[in-house]
Amino acid sequence: MADPPPLIAAYMRKRADLVRFFTLRTGSAATAEDLVQDLYVKISDIVPPPDMRSAEAFLYRVGSNLMLDRNKAQRRQAARDHAWSQAAGGDGPEPVDQEAPADEAVASRQRLERLLARLDRLPPSVAAAFRLHKFDGLSHSEVAERLGVSRSSVEKYIMSALRALTADEEP
Missing domain, CATH: 1.10.10.10 (Winged helix-like DNA-binding domain superfamily/Winged helix DNA-binding domain)
Incomplete structure (x- = not known):
């Protein structure tokens, strides 16, 4: 069996560290897992730059960029939702209660x-x-x-x- 490409090998070695890193930055283990999965998909499709000195540092940089892109997308979505709510005559997005009414829960x-x-x-x-x-x-x-x-x-x-x-x- 052939050795995996250097980025994939570095990913396999550092996966747990990456999850911890992104959990601390996002405050969510689920989001961190999603980011690390997205990172794998991203690096499996790219050819590392020839001047890459550290595969691990490259992984953290690409992962951080994915995290920033995700944050920007969430902010854009919140702004769109707010604009839509105001256009529909509301004061802003109303929080949606995820809990069932008490009588239904009982x-x-x-x-x-x-x-x-x-x-x-x-x-x-x-x-x-x-x-x-x-x-x-x-x-x-x-x-x-x-x-x-x-x-x-x-x-x-x-x-x-x-x-x-x-x-x-x-x-």
């Missing part, structure tokens, strides 16, 4: 508690298959492997659980 919590109580009354194998598939996101095959049963059994367990959990469901 009702959802109560429905979840009823569902979990019904789930606890199911046979253990049926409940385990349902939890692994619906809560943990495992495929039928993965659940079958984990429980040591056939895929067909898992499908039957999940159908049985769904029937039991939706039977006589209260509104």
